[in-house]
Amino acid sequence: MTLADVAAHAGVSRATASLVLRESPLVAEQTRQRVLASVEALGYVYNRGAASLRMRRTNTIGLVISGLANPFFADLTEGVEEELRPAGYVVLLANTFDDPAHQDMLIRSMMEHQIDGLLIVAAVDSDAGFVTPLRNNGVPHVMTTRRIRGVHASYVGPDDDAGARLATQHLLDHGARELAYFGGPEHGVARIDRVAAMAALLAENGLEPEPSWTVPSRVSSSEGYAMARKLLEHGPPPEAVICHSDAIAFGLMRALRDVGVEIGTGCRVIGYDDVEHAQAWSPSLTSVSVAARTMGRRAARMLMERIEAPGSSPEESLVLRPSLVVRESCGCRPSSAH
C-alpha cells in the first residue's frame, strides 16, 4: 500500500498525490478531494521513513538520559515530549544508567537512526569527548541538567550557585551555624558548584561547611539512609543539612528518625529537586525546586530552534534560577494544609 497505489486509485500521478499529502496549494481542490478519498478508501498509511530518506530529515529527536527511575528525569522527559510532539517531532529514548561507554554506543545508535537532533543528560563521569561524533557529523545537540567539564555545547540547566545560596541563606536565617552539604556524585559539577556556593556564603558569615557531613554519595534514598546511619554512630548531626537530592533527604530523615532526632528542630533538612513526594512526606520536605518539566521543555525548544536555524548557530547557554519551596523540614511552621 504505497502512494503509487493511492495515485493509481485516484487517477493521478505519484507527484500529485504527494503534493496533496503535503497540503500543497498547487493542486486543484477537486483533485485534492479525489486523492483524499482514495487515501481513505485504501487505508493508506504514510511512510515517513521513505520520505525522510529523500528529505534528509526524520522529524525524530534523540533523548539520552541517565535513568528514568529518577523521577526528576521522568518529569524532564515528559516536558521534552510535551514540547516536541505538537511540533511534529517524535522522541527516541535511551537510558545510559550513567555508564559513559554505554552512552557512547547509544549516541552512535541514535546517529545511525538519523535523528534530527539530540538532547542529552550526560552520564556523571562522561569523558569530554562524547560530543565529538555529534559535532563532526553536524548533529544539532543540547545538553541539559548536567554540565560536563571540558565540554562545549549548548546547554539548559539550573543555576546551582543560586540554588545553594537560597538554601544556605534560609538556614542561616533560621539561626543555624553548623551547615553541611550531604551526598551527590563526588566529581559531579553540580555538587562541586553547590558546595562552593554554600562555602562562599558561609565564609561571608565567618563560617564554613561541617566537613564530616559534607561528603559525596550515590543518589538514592537507601544510599542516603546508609551513609547517615553510619555518620550518626559517631555523633549528633549538624544543625542543618542541605541534601544533594530529595531522595537522599528522605534517606537522611529516615535515619534521623531512627535515632530519635526531631527533624526541623534537632536537625533542619533541605532537599533538592522538589519531586512530587516532597510535599507528601511527613514532615513535608523543604526543597530547592528546579522545575524539571520546564527545563525539559526549554531544552527541547532550544534544540528545535537550532535544528531549524540555517547554518550553525552559536553555542548558547540557558540557566534557570531555582526557587526554594519552604515546607516543614527546615523548621518552618507547616503552612496551610495542601
Next chain:
Amino acid sequence: MTLADVAAHAGVSRATASLVLRESPLVAEQTRQRVLASVEALGYVYNRGAASLRMRRTNTIGLVISGLANPFFADLTEGVEEELRPAGYVVLLANTFDDPAHQDMLIRSMMEHQIDGLLIVAAVDSDAGFVTPLRNNGVPHVMTTRRIRGVHASYVGPDDDAGARLATQHLLDHGARELAYFGGPEHGVARIDRVAAMAALLAENGLEPEPSWTVPSRVSSSEGYAMARKLLEHGPPPEAVICHSDAIAFGLMRALRDVGVEIGTGCRVIGYDDVEHAQAWSPSLTSVSVAARTMGRRAARMLMERIEAPGSSPEESLVLRPSLVVRESCGCRPSSAH
C-alpha cells in the same frame, strides 16, 4: 558520506561494502579489512533509515504509555528499554496522559514511522477500537499493565485477583473486619477486578467491603489526600484500607496523620505497586508488588517474539502473580532496619 563513498575509497562496489557492514561470510578477509579501514578513515555513519526502507524493518518499536511521571510506568519503561536495546531495537516513546483521542493520534504517528511493533499501556478510558489500525496493518502489538474491556490482543499484566486476595487475607489475618478498597479510576478493569476479588474473599468470611470508603478516585497522592480528608469529616476510617496505588496510600496516610489516627493500629493501610518510596516512608508502606520493571521486560520479550515469528502467532496472555511486601503500615512490627 555514503556507502558509495566508502566503496570508492576501498576500491570495491557498493554491494561488497554493504556485505562487509553486515558481516557476511561471503567477502574475503583481505577485502573486509580494506573496507573496514575505509569506514574508519572516512568516519562513515551507517544510515539505518535507508536500510530500513529496503529491508522493510526499522528495528524500532513504539512504546505508548499513559504517563512517565507515574514511577510505576517509568520503571516499566526502563525494563522495556533494558530488554530491547541489547536485541538491537530502539524505543520510540509517547505519552498519552490518559487521553484516548491523543492515544489514537500517537498510534497513527508510530505507524507512519514504520515501527516494527508496538507496546501499549492503554489510556484508562480507551475505546476498544484503538487496536484496529494496528491489526489492519499487521503491526505486532502487545498490551501491558492495563486490560481494556472488549479488546482482544496479546497482553502482559498483573494478576489483580490474586493481588487483591493477598492484601485482603493479610488484613483479615490481622483481625480486621471492616475493610475498604480506596481509590482508582472508576471504570478501570483493575479496580473492578480487585474490588470483586476482595468482596469475594470477604464474603467467604461473612463480610463485605465498607461502602463509604470503597470509592473511586484519580491516581495521585493529592487526590487521595483530599478524598480521605473529606471522608474523615464524616467519621472515623475503617479498620483497614487497601489503596489502589501507593501514591493514593501516601495521601491517605497523610490525611490520617492530620486527624490523629495512628497508622497500623487506628487504621491499617496497604498500598499497591510497591514503588521505591514505599520502604522509605514512615511508617513504611506494606504494598502489593507487581514488579513493573520485570513486567516491562516480559512485555518487550513477548513483542520481540511476535515480531520475529513468521506468520501471525496466536493471541497470548501472560499474567504475573504479585507478592505482598509486608512492612509497617498494616500493623506488622517493623522488620530489621533497611
Next chain:
DNA sequence: CGGACGATTTAGATCGATCTAAAGGAGGCA
C-alpha cells in the same frame, strides 16, 4: 586444453517517498 566448480565480486533494480524541470490545457488578447 576446455569446462566445471567454488569463492568473490558486482551491475542494476528496488524500497517509497520528494524534487526538478518541463509538459499540458484553458483562457485572453491581438
Next chain:
DNA sequence: TGCCTCCTTTAGATCGATCTAAATCGTCCG
C-alpha cells in the same frame, strides 16, 4: 488563428541502503 499566460499535472531522477542474478577469477580435473 496564433501566441502568451497562468494554473495544474507529471515523468524521471534522487535519497542510501539491500537484493537478485549474473559476471569474474583462479583452480582443479578429465
